[in-house]
Amino acid sequence: xxxxxxxxxxxxxxxxxxxxxxxxxxxxxxxxxxxxxxxxxxxxxxxxxxxxxxxxxxxxxxxxxxxxxxxxxxxxxxxxxxxxxxxxxxxxxxxxxxxxxxxxxxxxxxxxxxxxxxxxxxxxxxxxxxxxxxxxxxxxxxxxxxxxxxxxxxxxxxxxxxxxxxxxxxxxxxxxxxxxxxxxxxxxxxxxxxxxxxxxxxxxxxxxxxxxxxxxxxxxxxxxxxxxxxxxxxxxxxxxxxxxxxxxxxxxxxxxxxxxxxxxxxxxxxxxxxxxxxxxxxxxxxxxxxxxxxxxxxxxxxxxxxxxxxxxxxxxxxxxxxxxxxxx
Amino acid sequence: xxxxxxxxxxxxxxxxxxxxxxxxxxxxxxxxxxxxxxxxxxxxxxxxxxxxxxxxxxxxxxxxxxxxxxxxxxxxxxxxxxxxxxxxxxxxxxxxxxxxxxxxxxxxxxxxxxxxxxxxxxxxxxxxxxxxxxxxxxxxxxxxxxxxxxxxxxxxxxxxxxxxxxxxxxxxxxxxxxxxxxxxxxxxxxxxxxxxxxxxxxxxxxxxxxxxxxxxxxxxxxxxxxxxxxxxxxxxxxxxxxxxxxxxxxxxxxxxxxxxxxxxxxxxxxxxxxxxxxxxxxxxxxxxxxxxxxxxxxxxxxxxxxxxxxxxxxxxxxxxxxxxxxxxxxxxxxxxxxxxxxxxxxxxxx
Numbered sequence: 001x002x003x004x005x006x007x008x009x010x011x012x013x014x015x016x017x018x019x020x021x022x023x024x025x026x027x028x029x030x031x032x033x034x035x036x037x038x039x040x041x042x043x044x045x046x047x048x049x050x051x052x053x054x055x056x057x058x059x060x061x062x063x064x065x066x067x068x069x070x071x072x073x074x075x076x077x078x079x080x081x082x083x084x085x086x087x088x089x090x091x092x093x094x095x096x097x098x099x100x101x102x103x104x105x106x107x108x109x110x111x112x113x114x115x116x117x118x119x120x121x122x123x124x125x126x127x128x129x130x131x132x133x134x135x136x137x138x139x140x141x142x143x144x145x146x147x148x149x150x151x152x153x154x155x156x157x158x159x160x161x162x163x164x165x166x167x168x169x170x171x172x173x174x175x176x177x178x179x180x181x182x183x184x185x186x187x188x189x190x191x192x193x194x195x196x197x198x199x200x201x202x203x204x205x206x207x208x209x210x211x212x213x214x215x216x217x218x219x220x221x222x223x224x225x226x227x228x229x230x231x232x233x234x235x236x237x238x239x240x241x242x243x244x245x246x247x248x249x250x251x252x253x254x255x256x257x258x259x260x261x262x263x264x265x266x267x268x269x270x271x272x273x274x275x276x277x278x279x280x281x282x283x284x285x286x287x288x289x290x291x292x293x294x295x296x297x298x299x300x301x302x303x304x305x306x307x308x309x310x311x312x313x314x315x316x317x318x319x320x321x322x323x324x325x326x327x328x
Numbered sequence: 329x330x331x332x333x334x335x336x337x338x339x340x341x342x343x344x345x346x347x348x349x350x351x352x353x354x355x356x357x358x359x360x361x362x363x364x365x366x367x368x369x370x371x372x373x374x375x376x377x378x379x380x381x382x383x384x385x386x387x388x389x390x391x392x393x394x395x396x397x398x399x400x401x402x403x404x405x406x407x408x409x410x411x412x413x414x415x416x417x418x419x420x421x422x423x424x425x426x427x428x429x430x431x432x433x434x435x436x437x438x439x440x441x442x443x444x445x446x447x448x449x450x451x452x453x454x455x456x457x458x459x460x461x462x463x464x465x466x467x468x469x470x471x472x473x474x475x476x477x478x479x480x481x482x483x484x485x486x487x488x489x490x491x492x493x494x495x496x497x498x499x500x501x502x503x504x505x506x507x508x509x510x511x512x513x514x515x516x517x518x519x520x521x522x523x524x525x526x527x528x529x530x531x532x533x534x535x536x537x538x539x540x541x542x543x544x545x546x547x548x549x550x551x552x553x554x555x556x557x558x559x560x561x562x563x564x565x566x567x568x569x570x571x572x573x574x575x576x577x578x579x580x581x582x583x584x585x586x587x588x589x590x591x592x593x594x595x596x597x598x599x600x601x602x603x604x605x606x607x608x609x610x611x612x613x614x615x616x617x618x619x620x621x622x623x624x625x626x627x628x629x630x631x632x633x634x635x636x637x638x639x640x641x642x643x644x645x646x647x648x649x650x651x652x653x654x655x656x657x658x659x660x661x662x663x664x665x666x667x668x669x670x671x672x673x674x675x676x677x678x
Contacts, residue, residue, distance in 0.1 A: 003429040013657045180438070252438065253359075253667055255366075305678075310541040311336040312368025315678030320656040 011214025011260075012319040037074040037210065038142070045080040047071060048139040054326045056103065056133050058177035060169075060189035061262075063136055064103035066328055068110035068118075069193045069262060070213070071140040076195040077209040077265060079146030079202070082114060086139045088122040092131040103134070114193035116140070146202045152268075154207035157230050157298040160274030162267045164197060164281055165190070165289035167217055168245035171259035174327050176248065187244050192263035197286040201277050205270035212264055213328060215319050218257040220266050221304045222318040231300030234316070235307045238293045258319040260327045268296060338545045339372050347374045347552050352505055354640050356492065357512030358385030358668025359539055365677035367541040369548070377552065380640035381670035383495050384512055386460040387413045388638055388662045388669045389593045394459070394488045395419030396623035397616075401455050401486065402432035404619065409443035410457040412436035417665045420625045440464075440471035447475070447483035455615045458487040463514040465489050465604055466578035469585035472606070472613050486615040487605055490591060493523050494602035499639060500530050506640070508551045509534040510544070513566045518582075520574025521564050528560045538566040585610055594662065595635025634661035637670055644671040651675055 001021065007014040024033065031039040038047035051067045061069075072082040087107065091100070111118050148154075173189035194211065212220040217239075225232045241256045249256045263286060269277040274292065281287030297305075304316040355361055361381045364370055370379055383389050396419045402408045408424065415425040415436060428434040433452070437443050440456050447454035458468045468485065475483040492515050500506060509532065511524060516536045527534050533554040537547035547565045554561060564570050582604075591603025606614045615621075632654070633647040644650050644663065654660040656672055663669035667676075 003426070005425055005429050007425070017657065180442070253362075308366075308368045308541070309333070309335055310367045310369060310372065310545065311339045312371045314366060314368040315676075317656075317676045 006325045009325060010319065010323060012219060012323075014320065036078060038078045038080065038140070040078070040144075043143065045075050045078045045142045045144060046139070047074040048137070049074060051136040051138070051328060052132075052326050053174060053328050054132060055174075055177055056099070058174045058189055059186050060173055061191040062103055062106050063134060064106035065110045066191050066262060067136040067138050068107055068114060068116070069191050070328060071138040072114045072116060072193045072195055073211045073262075073265075075140050075142035076193075076198045077150075077211050078142070079144055079150035079198075079206065079209065080142035081145040081199065082116045082140055082142045082195055084141045085111070085116050085118045086120040087118055088124075088137045090124050090126060090131050090135040090137075092133055093125055093128045095133060110193060114195055145199060146206065148205050148207075150206055150209055152208045152224060152228075155224070155228070155230060155268050155296055156270070157296050158271040159207065159268050159296040160271065160277075160292050161232065161234065161294040161296065162269055162274065162278055162281065163217070163240070163291055163293045164265050164287045165263075166240040166242045166245070167261060167264065168241060168249070168256045168259035170262040171216070171324055171327050172245050172248050175324055187242075187248075190261055190263035192286055194263065194265050194286065197281065197284045198265060200280045200284060201267070201269075204273040204277050206267055206273070206277070207270065208268035210266050212261050212266055214260050216256070216258040216260060217266065218255065218304070218316050219318040221316060224268070225302055225304050227302060229301050231297040231302065232294060232304040233297045233300070233307065234294030234304070236309045238291050240289055240291060254323065255319070257316060258323055260324070262328065335541055338542060338549075342372050342545050342549055343374065345374050345549065345552050346556070347377045348556055349376045350505070351377045351507045351552065351555055352380060353377065353508050353510060353548065353551055354380050354382045354499075354506055355510040356382040356384040356496065357515065358388070358666065358670075359514070360510060360512065360537065360544065361385070361670045361673050362668055362677075363539050363541075363544060365673045367544070368677070369541065369544055372545070380643070381637065382499065382509075382640055383593060383596060383638045384461070384492065384515075385663070385666050385668040385670070386464070386490070387417055387666035388634065389490060389495075389595065390414075390417070390459050390488045390662070391592050391594050392419050393623065393625055394486070395423065396625055397486060397621050398424060398457055399427055400621050400623050401615065401619060402427050402434050405452075406619065407433040407435065407446065407450060407452050407454040408457065409435050409437045409446055409454060411438070411459065413666045413668070414457055414459060416659065417662050418660060420623075440468045441474070444471050444475055444480060444483055448478070448480050451482060453482050453484070455484050455486050458485045458489055461490055461492050461515050462518045462582070465586060466518060466575075466582045469581045472585050472610060473581070475613065484613050484615040484618050485606065489586065489604035490593065491588065491602050491604065493519070493526070494599050495593060495596060496524070497526060498596055498599045498602070500527070500532060503639065503641070506532065507555045508532055510547055510551065511536040511562070513538050513543075513569060516564075516566065516570045516574070518575050518578050521562055521570065521572045523574070524562045527562060531560045533560050534562045536562070536564045536566050536570050538569065593638075595638035632661040634663045634671070637663050644674045647671070
């Protein structure tokens with residue numbers, strides 16, 4: 001590797017390789033090496049994220065809403081209540097003020113929805129053509145709120161795997177918003193802040209949560225299973241894949257399990273709490289479509305296996321390289 | 329245990345089918361290869377049935393020298409447009425993906441018409457890498473005609489188009505142990521059923537199949553049944569997309585712009601009249617005539633057995649590089665690069 005490729009930003013195995021072979025040679029703080037969505041500080045969680053989505057506006061959201069939700073969700077899946085956010089804007093010379101205002105209004109709205117305060121911000125302007133409109137970098141601070149620690153080392157065979165709704169909406173929304181491939185279907189992104197949903201399960205035993213963003217459900221489940229003594233088994237007939245998502249994926253040769261989501265959470269719930277968690281999720285607006293999609297197994301350690309509709313099985317691998325660049 | 333559905337009942341019939349010993353079915357098409365492994369159909373086969381992948385993945389059968397030509401064009405400052413899968417294929421020294429990171433103007437497109445639009449918008453010399461089979465060739469021919477009609481003179485094609493029936497002919501002459509073919513759905517929609525009649529002369533059955541699990545399993549059942557009974561026919565099990573005569577309009581556009589030419593296939597070698605080149609009347613669109621393309625090629629990669637995989641002689645794990653030196657995240661051979669390649673499908677879906 002002597003140059004960064006777009007594939008290194010895809011969130012899949014190439015991204016992991018860049019992190020391992022380059023970043024971790026220089027940045028070696030034990031909290032960073034945990035590779036969680038947010039760092040666990042004493043009594044707090046702390047996270048950061050950047051947003052380079054193209055186009056800036058897409059059905060169901062925009063870069064501002066995405067920045068708030070993405071940051072809030074990274075804390076929520078650590079079992080932490082999001083409290084404070086920072087937002088830094090890199091804006092291109094000539095950017096229309098009306099669009100900036102629209103994005104800021106959207107940030108304010110998403111902030112209220114997630115009940116977080118945006119307490120510091122920064123702006124830089126670069127020459128025309130150097131930032132493709134706007135990039136946003138955010139950071140967030142939250143407070144652990146789950147009774148039992150959300151720690152993947154506590155995952156056990158028999159635990160249930162829950163998902164709160166349909167897959168692939170964000171990735172396909174942004175893709176179709178680009179107007180490429182002659183696709184005209186409008187699919188609304190699922191971008192949403194998840195703490196309101198997740199906190200309802202704070203008294204249950206939930207050893208693992210992750211928002212399946214870049215790399216999709218396949219990436220998340222593989223991160224869960226990787227190098228563990230347990231396996232993951234999901235059932236194809238339980239996966240909620242909307243018709244439009246399936247159609248676009250068929251057309252372009254994508255696996256819906258590789259497509260990014262921005263309002264979904266994968267929850268591993270201890271066996272005895274799994275049914276209760278499912279009921280709780282289904283009572284919430286963002287959890288109406290919740291399903292139990294599979295289990296943690298003692299078999300196939302380290303691997304993700306899917307029981308197919310044809311009564312067979314296959315393994316589920318994370319995507320390699322760049323599926324859809326600049327999706328978030 | 330999942331409840332029984334029409335699909336699981338069909339799957340049970342396949343599992344329990346009394347197939348003859350040493351039955352070897354080839355699925356020709358890369359999309360079928362992926363679908364079979366995504367649905368896990370290879371695990372449903374009776375013990376005596378082996379399913380092997382054929383030469384139907386466009387990226388896989390395109391020779392490495394073609395990548396070298398494309399890289400040479402990109403380095404000359406030409407805008408190179410291509411189906412995305414080609415970008416990661418290693419040429420002799422580099423890939424288009426690496427050249428893009430190094431600053432060459434290389435763009436992934438989903439249709440040659442997008443490439444034509446890029447040419448119209450950017451005004452620079454723009455070349456589209458014309459790879460694929462009878463499915464993509466008519467669309468590329470249409471783009472060529474449109475370029476002439478709209479007088480977009482900075483657009484040209486670097487061609488490596490291939491034809492399926494000549495490759496199957498070459499295969500059955502070389503390997504007599506095949507019992508039948510699962511025939512490609514999309515290609516057949518263009519060329520029609522009659523294009524495979526030659527198979528029956530070699531006492532081989534073929535079934536044209538769609539891409540759902542139901543399509544593929546029922547097609548395999550048809551094939552196994554014909555093989556058991558010694559019936560050698562071509563059956564169309566995908567009538568909702570394939571007509572017996574194919575798509576005559578597409579074939580006419582294809583024949584207007586292209587003519588058959590002897591062509592080199594990765595793994596299969598040179599096959600007579602198995603490729604397409606631009607007819608002399610369209611020579612102005614031929615990138616090889618428009619530009620001087622100088623390439624040097626390195627010796628073929630040692631150990632890579634894509635050629636044998638493409639001929640259905642070995643399963644991917646029999647290659648010494650499989651999932652060791654050659655993996656989806658750093659592929660050496662094209663069968664690992666292409667999402668439709670059988671090596672990639674074996675790793676991805678198990």
